[in-house]
Amino acid sequence: MISKPKRKRFKYIYGPVSSWRLGRSLGIDPISSNKKTCTFNCIYCQVGRATKFSKRRKIYVKTEKIIDEIKSLPHLKIDYITFSGRGEPTLAKNLGALIKAIKKLRKEKIAVLTNSSLMNRQDVRNELALADFVVAKIDAPSDRLFNLIDKPMRDIKFGSIIEGIKKFRRIYAGRLGLQIMFIDLNKKITIEWASIIEEIKPDEVQINTPTRPNKTAPLSKKEIVNIKNQFLKISSFRGNLVLVYDSCRKAVSPISTKHALKKRGRGIERL
Ligand code: SF4
Numbered sequence: 001m002i003s004k005p006k007r008k009r010f011k012y013i014y015g016p017v018s019s020w021r022l023g024r025s026l027g028i029d030p031i032s033s034n035k036k037t038c039t040f041n042c043i044y045c046q047v048g049r050a051t052k053f054s055k056r057r058k059i060y061v062k063t064e065k066i067i068d069e070i071k072s073l074p075h076l077k078i079d080y081i082t083f084s085g086r087g088e089p090t091l092a093k094n095l096g097a098l099i100k101a102i103k104k105l106r107k108e109k110i111a112v113l114t115n116s117s118l119m120n121r122q123d124v125r126n127e128l129a130l131a132d133f134v135v136a137k138i139d140a141p142s143d144r145l146f147n148l149i150d151k152p153m154r155d156i157k158f159g160s161i162i163e164g165i166k167k168f169r170r171i172y173a174g175r176l177g178l179q180i181m182f183i184d185l186n187k188k189i190t191i192e193w194a195s196i197i198e199e200i201k202p203d204e205v206q207i208n209t210p211t212r213p214n215k216t217a218p219l220s221k222k223e224i225v226n227i228k229n230q231f232l233k234i235s236s237f238r239g240n241l242v243l244v245y246d247s248c249r250k251a252v253s254p255i256s257t258k259h260a261l262k263k264r265g266r267g268i269e270r271l
Helices: 063-071 095-105 122-128 143-150 158-171 191-200 221-234 258-263
Strands: 013-019 023-028 036-038 051-053 080-083 109-114 133-137 175-181 204-208 240-243
Touching (some): 013 063, 013 258, 122 158, 143 158, 158 175, 158 191, 175 191, 191 221, 204 221, 221 240
Parallel strands (some): 036 051, 080 109, 109 133, 133 175, 175 204, 204 240
Antiparallel strands (some): 013 023
C-alpha cells in the first residue's frame, strides 16, 4: 500500500489540487501575501474580499525561496505545475525567471492562470510565453459588464486587455485557453462574445461558473449547457469547449496544509 505523503508547511506551494481543467495541479503562489493582491476585485472572487489593489510588477517572493520548496517536494503524481494563488500571478516580476528555473528541475508542464489585465505589456507576454498552457480570463464582452463583474482598478481598460490577449496569441505557440466565469449578469451569449473569441483564436474556451463559496451564485448545469449551445449557434469557433460540470476529477493527496489550501480558496469546492 502506498502511504499518503505527509502534509508540510509549504509557504508558496499548495496542493496538489484536483483541477477540473488541469488534472492533478500543484499550485505556486508567487504573490503569497496575506491580503489578496490583484488588479481586479471580481464580484465572485473565491480567494477573499479584502483586496490590495496593485498593478505594479515587483518581486513578492524571491525566486530562490520558491525553488527551494520545489526542490524539497516528495515524490508526487502531478499533471501541471500551475501559477495562480492569492492574487494575479503576472504581478510577480520574477514569473519568467521562476518558469525557467522550474523547467530545469521538473518535467511536468507549466500552466499560468491569469486575469489578463497585464497582457497589454510586452514583458508580461514574453514571460507568459515560456509556459506550456496559459489560461487567460475574460468575463465580459463589453466595457460595461467588465466593470460590473471584474471591478478593475480605474486605469485598467477592457479594450486594452483584449488587444493584449490578441498580441499574445500572435507570438504564442503553446496552448491558450480563454476562461469565462459565467454568472447571472453575463450569461446571455451575444454576437459580441462570439466575435471576441473568434478574433482571439484560443485553443479552447473554458465555460466556468463560481463553484466555491462566495457571495455570487453559480449557474446550474442546465444553464451552462445552454450557454454552450447558444455559443455553437452563433459562433464559427470550433476549438475545444470545456464545461466545468463535465469535468472528471482525479484523486489527489495534498502535501500542503489545509490552511495553505484555504488561503488560496481551494479545498472547499461546492461541486
Ligand atoms: S482576478 Fe482572480 S484573484 Fe483577482 S479578484 Fe478576480 S477572481 Fe479574485
